[in-house]
Amino acid sequence: MIAFLFFLVFLLVYMVFAVYAERKLSAFIQDRLGPTEIGPYGMFQTLADLVKLLQKEDIVPVKADKWVFLAAPAVIFTAIFAGFAVMPLTPTLQGSGAVVGVFYLLTIVSIDIVGLLAAGWSSNNKYSLLGAMRSVAQIVSYEIPVGLSVLCVVVLCQTLDLQEICYQQGIYIRTLPVYSESTNYLFGIKRLGIDMTEVGGFLTWNVIRMPLFFIVYIIFFIATLAEANRAPFDIPEAESELVGGFHTEYSGFRWALLFLAEYGMMLLVSFLGAVLFFGGWNTLFPNIGPVRLADWTSGMPGTIYGNITGAFWIILKAFIGVFIQMWVRWTYPRLRVDQLMHLCWKVLTPLSLLLLFISALWKLL
């Protein structure tokens, strides 16, 4: 319950500042100033925009299918928000400790497709329908590289539970009863015989436990960018061709909800990337001999200090992921539909299959 309320409030606050950050960042990249008028450095610009949006009339087009049109944004947002249920925030705080964790997450997020189709179809607008169809084709295709790259991690960690995956990547691995006997070796290779269990820090993150995971992360990052319909994979919205994609006809509050879902998806996949590859709530700093940096910067699971540091690290990692997504958006041009499918089916999918095979072999080393 705490996790539920936390994520709901967190998502709203995050969205306000993420939109501001995105505008400032895009302004910086394009050598502009961005919002400057409201508040210091234009900080309250998004709040003002939000107030404006909430005041606007909630327009339903006359020829639109009213009930489906009204319900679609709620379906989209609910699907994305449901994904946060299994996300571990601190060593002890997690909405649901479901064993099927990451599998559930990937599945529940795909309900969003039905919402997109409903939104596009019920608008009774050809641009909306085209946008929805592009969007669905893209999301369905890119689910395969996402699934395979997540599977690489699952093969190495041998669990679907995101909380267990987090525990495996840090100094507190032995506090979990299941892993009380396990040891973390450097690069995950037992034969090297270098025990890293007490060292922790970034040296026990999955990207170091299996160095090729960095390539897997790049695949994961590209594919989740497409799942979130973000540029350079934003052909579903492609302003210059489709006006606004599947949400052309939405206004006011419902448009804000769709926007919230998009930013929520960005945050969700950044959280997931942080948990799967970059140690989740584990600290960055390793223990070096008597300098116990890892112990100092992450408290024992269950203590207040442990909760604070855990939340701090995972949110920091997720925000860095969101930052890179924004950076990519304002740097790269949009892909064409055929390039998009080429990248998915002929580059990312074979590469992730190969990496899955290597990850399975790595476990045997």
Added chain:
Amino acid sequence: MNIAFYCFAALTVLSALVVLWTRQLLYSAFALLFTLLGMSGLYVLAGADYVAIVQIMIYVGGVLVLLIFGIMLTNRPGTGHAPISGRINQFTGILAAGGLFVLFFIVFLKANLPFPALKSSPHSSVTPIGIGLMTDYLLPFEIAGILLMVALMGAAYIAGRKRL
């Protein structure tokens, strides 16, 4: 626990009724989403977490999306209206449905099932299913895999560019 069961059961039944009674094919498809979600909720309560997720993944993520796509693509241009289901074979339909209902009703009465089946265990069903697939049910698993791959290759061939 009981409240959750009745909520999911009500969701399943009510949305299934919408699927039956609406004549707009797209409404049926969207209502089917809630039927399938309610079903997977019931699976979770019965302790079958893996089956619940697979239910959503295959039926919502795959079958339902394909269904909606199919209906949208057959949308007649110009009229702007989604296809509406006709009223054909009403008599045989009622007969078949009624017969099936009686059959299932008798079977369930005789099967003496615990109702509602609420015995969720803390242990997940993922590990036993995985071990089962790799040991006792390896052959069916492999055959299903080959069948799916053949289907995939066939689909790619049919959809691919034809050289005339």
